[in-house]
Amino acid sequence: MAQMIDGKKIAAEIREQIAADTKKLVEETGVRPGLAVVIVGDDPASHVYVRNKKKACEQVGFYSEEHALPEQTTQQELMALLDRLNQDPKIHGILVQLPLPRHLDEQAVIERISPKKDVDAFHAMNVGKIMIGNFDFLPCTPAGVMELIHAAGVSVSGKECVVIGRSNIVGKPMAMLLLHENGTVTICHSRTQHLPEVTRRADILVSAVGRAKFVTADMVKPGAVVIDVGMNRDENGKLCGDVDFAAVEPVASYLTPVPGGVGPMTITMLLKNTLTSAQKTAQGK
Numbered sequence: 210m211a212q213m214i215d216g217k218k219i220a221a222e223i224r225e226q227i228a229a230d231t232k233k234l235v236e237e238t239g240v241r242p243g244l245a246v247v248i249v250g251d252d253p254a255s256h257v258y259v260r261n262k263k264k265a266c267e268q269v270g271f272y273s274e275e276h277a278l279p280e281q282t283t284q285q286e287l288m289a290l291l292d293r294l295n296q297d298p299k300i301h302g303i304l305v306q307l308p309l310p311r312h313l314d315e316q317a318v319i320e321r322i323s324p325k326k327d328v329d330a331f332h333a334m335n336v337g338k339i340m341i342g343n344f345d346f347l348p349c350t351p352a353g354v355m356e357l358i359h360a361a362g363v364s365v366s367g368k369e370c371v372v373i374g375r376s377n378i379v380g381k382p383m384a385m386l387l388l389h390e391n392g393t394v395t396i397c398h399s400r401t402q403h404l405p406e407v408t409r410r411a412d413i414l415v416s417a418v419g420r421a422k423f424v425t426a427d428m429v430k431p432g433a434v435v436i437d438v439g440m441n442r443d444e445n446g447k448l449c450g451d452v453d454f455a456a457v458e459p460v461a462s463y464l465t466p467v468p469g470g471v472g473p474m475t476i477t478m479l480l481k482n483t484l485t486s487a488q489k490t491a492q493g494k
């Protein structure tokens with residue numbers, strides 16, 4: 210029977226530390242970490258994520274502002290807002306909630322954010338730094354997954370690590386962080402042949418697919434650490450991950466629940482990046 214990795218509890222502990230570090234930064238330097246969250250259009254799920262991010266900022270003593278723009282916002286208008294936020298000394302982190310409406314050029318928007326304020330670590334400059342291993346910010350979801358693995362006391366070095374999914378937000382950077390810790394890493398995707406054979410090799414299996422019950426018991430090596438990045442709805446509309454939880458629980462050694470696993474960690478890593486950015490500003494960097 211797998212042991213649960215309690216993301217909610219681990220996130221709460223890290224947030225306490227962030228709140229304490231924030232208090233100290235404000236007292237010693239007068240710099241209060243500030244996050245600007247930009248959302249375009251009215252996708253309800255995205256608005257929920259943004260609200261949670263804003264709430265989390267308030268809980269640790271950050272300044273935060275939300276820019277909710279209408280669906281018809283033009284590229285030029287969005288770029289002008291980013292230019293203003295890039296110059297604003299109150300703001301240390303800028304997050305543009307993705308996906309953007311189809312008429313907007315997502316990559317151009319990401320590249321417009323100052324790399325120093327790119328707390329998602331999506332800018333090409335930060336992606337490149339992560340590849341080299343000399344980074345300021347780590348992408349939030351993969352960084353949160355690494356924290357969960359560490360909190361479970363699992364060492365990555367020399368282990369077979371399999372990541373399912375190759376997105377720029379999760380799969381690709383996830384593979385890189387596992388590689389930094391000396392894992393032997395395989396990335397699987399929709400064209401991978403004999404997927405269960407590949408995933409069964411994994412000592413550490415990370416799923417970021419976006420399909421309910423995608424990871425079944427036959428895909429998991431007995432004793433594997435299974436991290437579920439999925440955020441899906443099941444046939445009853447209930448929130449669930451990628452992993453068929455009931456079937457995989459008896460096989461894995463550690464497993465993350467959904468909700469309460471990776472989700473709370475993602476926002477926590479966003480807070481951590483924003484604090485790092487504010488600390489750098491206070492140091493004149």
Ligand code: GUN
Nearest residue numbers: 304305306307308329349
């Ligand atoms: N949409 C889904 N996940 C993310 C994320 O981590 N950052 C941003 N900006 N948008 C997202």
